[in-house]
Amino acid sequence: MKTQxxxxxxxxxxxxxxxxxxxxxxxxxxxxxxxxxxxxxxxxLFYESLAFFEHVSIFEFLTSTQWSPLFENPQYGILPLVAGTLVTSAVALLVAIPLGSIIAIYLSEFAPHKVREVVKPFLELLASVPTVVYGYFALLVVTPLLQTLMPDLPGFNMLGPGIVIGIMIVPYVSSLSEDAMRAVPMSLREGSYAMGATRFQTAVRVVTPAAISGIIAAYILGMSRAIGETMVVAIAAGQQPNFTFDPTEAAATITAYIVQVALGDLPHGSIGYQSIFAAGLVLFLMTLAFNVLGHMVRTRYRELY
Amino acid sequence: MPDNLSASHKAASIRSRIRRLKFNDYVFSLVGLVCMMLGVVTLLALFTDLLLDGMERLNYEFFTSFPSRRAEHAGILSAWVGTMLVMLVTALVAVPMGVAAAIYLEEYAPSNLLTAIIEINVSNLAGVPSIIYGLLALGLFVYQLGLGQSILTAGLTLGLLILPIVIVATRESLRTIPREIREAAYALGATRWQMIYDHVLPYSRGGILTGVIIGMSRAIGETAPIITIGALTFIAFLPPPPFTPEAPYVSFEWLFAPFTVLPIQMFNWVSRPEEAFLINAAATGVVIIVMTLAMNALAIFLRYRIRKNIKW
Structure with missing residues (x-):
């Protein structure tokens, strides 16, 4: 018998x-x-772009100031699209950086607990509204509003969408900056108060410099968001590639161009089809550069306490 | 006595300086409040504007009609059915994959180079613009794998898009489970998987659910990747039903059907010049916004309840 x-x-x-x-x-x-x-x-992205670069020289792609792949006499210079992307993103940052920073300082240093608990979810909701709705808003509310201030503004322009993208990324910038500021140890604030500084002085001269790496990273990551934003610019900025740095003009961004081509049902394998992958590759590399930069700023230059 | 006089003068100047600085404090907290309210007011303005513009079209017919050339008769039947089906596929892709990946990274992963690479990729994917996922889907799913411009392609694309959100939320939720729970399970002879499946997962399911809801609410409003895969915008029919009267009673044909979704329908109507279609766009916008806000509100509520109830 086996015993277990x-x-x-x-x-x-x-x-x-x-x-x-x-x-x-x-x-x-x-x-x-x-x-x-x-x-x-x-x-x-590389596979389809390589097919594209068999027809178009990289030199032309990077230096020509004309982008008209769908015309009779096609020109393939990415610069107008990059310019459009940078202008809308710059407008967006001009809105998002001041607003986002003030909100972050307020939430982290001034706001009573109750206010923070109530208002923060609302800010999160602002970030969760679908971008196509923001596009509608930019085209039919913000641009008409701007037109009452600037009567010469065309119906499609980069200013309105830029402002709307800015509002869209405010919650993103403010929550990342706030996280950085809250990570600053209490003892620094207490030291500042002990020297007789007020809240405002403490916030601006002690907490902000101590958290500056996180705050800059928030701006950079916000920029990356703005660059990749698609629907707002596709709806409200016009879809004509236009090599300009004037935000009151209409222009296409990289993302808007991809949308425009995708709507137009181009045959698979045509050069127009391949061009959106080349444009996408540029977009991917741009956002990747900003993401990596943001990450590096945050980890490399972080002051450890 | 000039000394005394200057001392009292000094005290007065210091006092006025302090008053001025305190006033700055007060001014800044007002400015901060106003900036924050600006966000809230924008949200309200946006919603009110959409509601006022789209109000007249928000009736029963709007939800039960197909899109049409005549704006008054157009509706969003195919769009909301499409959204539901695409969301179903998205959830089936993102939830199992995201939760499994998060469990691996939190509970199994050794700290080595490979794990570091995986973690970098997860955080990088969260920062990739959504339209790039559309290009991936166009090149890979639509043409290389031959899935076409179907519900399956759209669901897979959005599933990959929200994967990082689900992974991050699940990891955070798993991290809140205290070590003692794990050690107690091990002490009773549970294997690692038994410990995870019977203890860690059930205790963290609220947090996981919150992350999934936030991810889905993001997916429901995504337009750019679905436009990029070349989804048609004029769809006046429904995909084949998933249940059939004859055996085998279920059909997966709907996975390969062409489709449209709510944000695409809205984009289509916004880009038309006629005023009447803008009303339709606004009404569709109201429907989308109500859906995402409801999902987000649910997530916020869940998070609040979890934080309040659990005291380890």
Whole structure:
């Protein structure tokens, strides 16, 4: 008769062990998909762009100031689209940086607990409104409002969408900056108060410099958001590529161009089809550069307490 | 006594200086409040404006009619059905993958180079513009894999798009479970997976749900990636139903059907010059905004309740 001792009952069960290993492998695959998706994005963008650059020289792509791939006599200079993207993003930052910074300072240093608890969710809601709705808002509310101030403003322009994108990324900038400011230790504030400084002095001269790396990172990441924003500019900025740095003119951004081509049902493999991947590659590299820069500023220049 | 006089003079000047500085404090907190209110007011203005513009079209017919050339008869039936089906696929993609990835990163991952690479990729994916996901889907799903401009493609695309949101939210939620719970499970002889499945996951499900809802509310309003895959904007029919009267009773044909979704329908109407279609656009905007705000409000409420109830 075989007796079962406690030690055999508690011995490692090979089936259970195998099941555990299998589950771990499945979970790993799910986590690794993040790497796979990034790789897929890079491969697809490069693959289609390479086909594009067989027809168009990279030199022309980067230096020509005309972008008209869908015309009779096509020109492939990305500069007008990059200019449009930078102008709308710059307008957006001019709105988002002051507003976002003031809100962050207020929330982190001034606001009573109750106010913060009530108003912060509203700010989050501001960030969750779909962008197509913001596009409607830019075209039919903000631009007409601006036209009463500036009668010469055309119906499609970069100013209105820029302002709306700015409002859109305010919650993003303010919450990242606020996180950075709240990470500043209390002892610094108490030291400042002990020297007789007021709240405002403490906030501006002690807390803000101490959190500056996080705050700058918030601006940079906000910029990256603004660059990638699509629907607002596609609806309200006009879709004509226009090499200008004047925000009161209509112009297309990289994203707006991609939308325009995608709506036009171009045949797969045509040069117009490939051009949106080349434009997308530029956009991807721009946002990647800003994301990496933001990340570096935040971790490299962080003051550790 | 000139000394005494100058001392009292000094005290007065210091006092006025302090008063001035305190006044600055007061001014700034007013400015801060006004800036914050600006955000709230914008939100309200946006919603009120949409509601006023779209009010007259928000009736029963609007939800039960197909889009049409005549604005008064156009509706959003195919759009809201499309949105529901796409969201279903999105959830089926993003939730299992996101939760599994988060469990791996929180509970299993050794701290080595590979894990670091995965983590960098997750945070980088969160910053990739949504239209880039559209290009990925156009190149990969639509043409390389031959899935076409279908509900399946759209669902997969949006699923990948919200994957980082689900991963981050799930990780945060898993992190709040104290070590003692895990150690107690191990002490009773549970394996790692038993510990996770029977204890960690059930305790963190509120936080996971919050993250999933936020991710879905983001997906519901996404327009750019779906336009990029080339989804048609004029769809006057419904996808085939998922249930059939004959055996095998379920059909997956709807996965491969062409579709439209609410934000695309709104974009389509906004870009028309006729005034009447702008009313339709506003009405659609109200529907989208109500959906996303409701989902976000639910998420905020859930988060608030979790924070209030759980005291480890």
């Amino acid at each position: 001792t406690a030690s055999t009952r508690f011995a490692r069960n090979p089936w259970v062990h195998r099941r555990e290993k299998l589950i771990e492998a499945v979970l790993f695959l799910a986590a690794f998909s993040a790497v796979a998706i990034t790789l897929a994005i890079v491969v697809i």
